[in-house]
Amino acid sequence: MTLNSSAAPATASLPAFSAERMSASVRASGTGFRARSSLTLSSGRWPARAAKAARRSKQGPPAPLDESLVTRKRKAAVAVPEPQLLADKKRRRADLKNDLEKPVKSVGKKEMVASEKGGKRQEAIPNGKASRKASKGRGTGNQKPAQEEEVESEDEDEALWEDESAEEGGLDDLSGGNIDLDELSEDDLDNSDTFPLDADNFLDEDDEEVVDSDAEDIRRGAHMWSEDEDEDDAEEKLTAANIEGLSRKLDTKLAQEAEDAQAELDDAAMQTNIVGDRPKVLEEEDQDEDQPSAHLAPDLQLLRTRITDTLRVLDDMASRGEPGRSRADYIAQLLKDISTYYGYSPHLAEKLFSLFPPREAFAFFEANETPRPVVLRTNTLRTHRRALAQTLINRGVSLEPVGKWSKVGLQVFESAVPLGATPEYLAGHYMLQAAASFLPVMALAPQEGERVLDMAAAPGGKTTHMAALMHNTGCIFANDANKERSTALVGNIHRLGARNTIVCSYDALKAFPKIIGGFDRVLLDAPCSGTGVIAKDPSVKTNKTELDFVRLPHMQKKLLLAAIDSVDHRSKTGGYVVYSTCSVAVEENEEVVRYALSRRPNVKLMDTGLPLGREGFVEFRGKKFGKEMKMARRFYPHVFNMDGFFVAKLKKVGPTPRGAVKATGKKEGAEDGQKVNGGGVGVDGEVDKTPVGEEEVEDDFGGWDEDEDRVYIERALKKAARKKGKDPKVVVGRGTQNGSVTGKVKAKRR
């Protein structure tokens, strides 16, 4: 079996990659993972067996799909946090392991503080016994310390790959210097997270089948790839099967570990019940805030212990709750501790906490501490996913299809090369892009030949995805108000070869539909607070004020109305708007959509058509959004190992009713819940879908303002007259009589 050069069209057209000889030793320091290899490439003609062995040896096994392990590896490979941050994160991870090892114990407020003595930090813990017990448990429990475990899995990984190399006839085992994998450009990393840790992504078969190149493996390997791709290269299928098999094996391991962890938790819980233990986790009500200890820095480890203890109490208040204390007392304590432990402003911690039951909230906050996996989107305008995967594998990138839900995504486990600087990247064969950001475009599903608006487009991940889906036909207006970001947008459009795209840089509120409208589809990937991407930008934890959660939704509402008004409801193929944010806050999502539905009764919510995601909230904290909000989709880092995201799809079913825009006499987006033109949302959130009659039509784009339009036209006419040396007053008087000019311009716009 040979890897024939025609099977790699991706490289053929690239800037010369003349790696006649390439040897590498990869060590992702701090990751507990090593893969050494050396290989010789004779350009374009690579003996298949050697190639296969080299790939196995070089790429190393994909990181296990266990968050705690995956992220440890990935973090070293892609982004190195500041030393302090890294130390904190390591400690939190070690804490997580420790939580599973120790029994419930009591920790009160006094135990939460640390005092400085003789320059050495000492924990001020009255119950020294409990503390000693806890630390002993950590050091000497049945489970090995985290560090030891890491080394062991590293050895296992290495043995697996060394054996296979030997079987293949062996390659020289050269060791070289460490390769720094942290070379991705800032811009690329901006877009480079996420991967769904979704059971659907992996098959369930035994790991015995993993590296076999038998027909069944090849079939399964091929199954992971796009059905419309060429299936004739057995070598490539084998590679896919290998990677897939490894993931399966690791998946099984993950499942086993999760089971063991749960068993331990159950065990600990049972023991607690047996001894009738009611952990004392609540602070004393009369605790003196003026005590010196109250101002000392909290001890993170003890705080962590109290968080997990509180969660256990909340799991079973009846047997574990302290007499006289309510569930609300525990929730308040938990929230306070989570806010301190993870470093969130109290109001944001509360906002995010309230989205989930307590245990799930904890998982959410925990997931925000680890980066999402690196994912790239194949640019099908330039290549195919399989060809790209093969090329990157040959460069020492360990990857696999992101999941069955996407035909273009590849998740990267490990890379010996900076992914933002490969010849394939520079040639536009892929975009480093968060997996979650595929979703709005998939929901929008732009069709060939359509006119599409990407209202807030920079840096262009979604625009270029749309161009690919449209096969470079039709026309995309890619707009972004930020001129600097628009430069990146233009760069990406060029690099990825999107030729059906017009870039503009307007404030969307002023431009659409006033300057141009009548689109078949509009994507509004709105500016937002970023509460879904805290792992990528931890500054969100503290820099978003309560005012931001008023100001942003206000702008989002206005933008969504403009998006709706820019759609042509008579479009034969479309008439859709997709609204998305990388925020999980209800104010920026369901509330914005509900508002738009109330102001535009000529619009209805649609199924997004996405194969994954949780349903949107039907109600939240007394606010009702209507049953149809179930059709919106929410994505969470702890559930899908993706960025937090929200996607809603709307269909414009009729023209915007007369007066909808200024029905209340107030500015759009000013307030919720007002009835508009007999259709809208009452305070109870019920949407009135009274059909809108044609007689109510104001114009094609909805909120069109004739008077404002006339001013613009007059101004333009005056300017033109002045240029020609004519009297502007005369021209304007003639030109705008009986609205004739306006009529002409409007007709043109259609």
Ligand SMILES: C[S@@+](CC[C@H](N)C(=O)[O-])C[C@H]1O[C@@H](n2cnc3c(N)ncnc32)[C@H](O)[C@@H]1O
């Ligand atoms: C979430 S980002 C868009 C990401 C982009 N869709 C992508 O996939 O690469 C939101 C964008 O909205 C832009 N923006 C903010 N306010 C805007 C406005 N009034 N009109 C147009 N764009 C705006 C920001 O500059 C920012 O680039």
